[in-house]
Amino acid sequence: MPSQSSSRAVGVGRVLIAVYAVLAIAATARSVVQIVERFEEAPLAYLLSAVSAIVYLAATAALLGRGRVWYVVALLAIVFELVGVLTVGVLSLTMPELFAHPSVWSGFGYGYAFIPLVLPILGLVWLAVRRPGADARGTSAEHVMVAPR
Amino acid sequence: MVEWFTVLQVAVAVAAGLLCLVLGLVGRLPSDLTLGATAVVFVFLLGQVVVALIAPAVGNVASGSLLEFWMYLVSAVLLPPLAVFWALVERNRWSNVILGVVCFAVAVMVWRMNEIWFVQVA
Numbered sequence: 001m002p003s004q005s006s007s008r009a010v011g012v013g014r015v016l017i018a019v020y021a022v023l024a025i026a027a028t029a030r031s032v033v034q035i036v037e038r039f040e041e042a043p044l045a046y047l048l049s050a051v052s053a054i055v056y057l058a059a060t061a062a063l064l065g066r067g068r069v070w071y072v073v074a075l076l077a078i079v080f081e082l083v084g085v086l087t088v089g090v091l092s093l094t095m096p097e098l099f100a101h102p103s104v105w106s107g108f109g110y111g112y113a114f115i116p117l118v119l120p121i122l123g124l125v126w127l128a129v130r131r132p133g134a135d136a137r138g139t140s141a142e143h144v145m146v147a148p149r
Numbered sequence: 150m151v152e153w154f155t156v157l158q159v160a161v162a163v164a165a166g167l168l169c170l171v172l173g174l175v176g177r178l179p180s181d182l183t184l185g186a187t188a189v190v191f192v193f194l195l196g197q198v199v200v201a202l203i204a205p206a207v208g209n210v211a212s213g214s215l216l217e218f219w220m221y222l223v224s225a226v227l228l229p230p231l232a233v234f235w236a237l238v239e240r241n242r243w244s245n246v247i248l249g250v251v252c253f254a255v256a257v258m259v260w261r262m263n264e265i266w267f268v269q270v271a
Contacts, residue, residue, distance in 0.1 A: 011243060018235070018247040022228065022254045029220035037216060 024056035166252030173245025213269025
């Protein structure tokens with residue numbers, strides 16, 4: 001069983017992944033509702049909603065995955081997220097006519113207790129801590145996971 | 150939805166969330182207590198599914214979007230079993246924190262469902 005854990009899905013990182021998973025479910029459900037019920041009202045905002053949902057799903061999967069490829073995917077997804085929440089956050093305040101309809105990223109994620117704004121920052125910190133190969137902590141953590149407790 | 154049931158459900162989810170979060174942060178491993186508390190939250194959610202199925206038939210109709218309501222309810226029902234499953238696979242303190250986070254998420258979602266049912270106009 002321990003060998004199934006990636007070096008990023010350990011300790012407090014698992015809480016991060018759990019929050020990502022919840023946000024991924026929330027964003028996906030919301031964007032499905034928006035697109036099914038009233039896509040024509042605000043196509044741009046709702047497309048962004050769908051994109052954010054996909055990025056959260058990708059980040060969740062990538063954080064769970066093992067190895068360098070998943071690390072890069074996680075990094076790209078989380079950076080995209082940070083850029084997304086900042087851009088949409090600013091645009092929703094400066095150009096409300098385009099982003100009048102709520103998405104996960106509107107108003108810097110105020111509808112979700114600003115978690116979408118804080119999460120990518122915590123995600124980047126976590127990725128920096130668990131950088132593959134750059135330090136011994138990643139491998140020692142694997143040994144801790146394998147060691148019987 | 151039924152308002153008093155919502156309030157009870159949110160109170161139970163918040164209490165369970167606090168319990169799991171605190172026990173996790175002080176370093177306790179997942180136990181019958183924290184898994185049980187999350188299970189109670191799950192049972193209340195199943196009760197909510199029954200309520201939501203029966204309510205429209207007896208004249209208690211949702212004012213807002215039913216699709217949105219059921220998206221929330223189905224997502225919420227999925228969360229506790231997933232968190233419990235993860236806690237059983239990997240038994241450490243963070244599993245308790247995750248149980249707590251999920252219980253809080255359920256509380257927020259149930260509150261939002263209440264808004265869709267009573268406040269939102271479709």
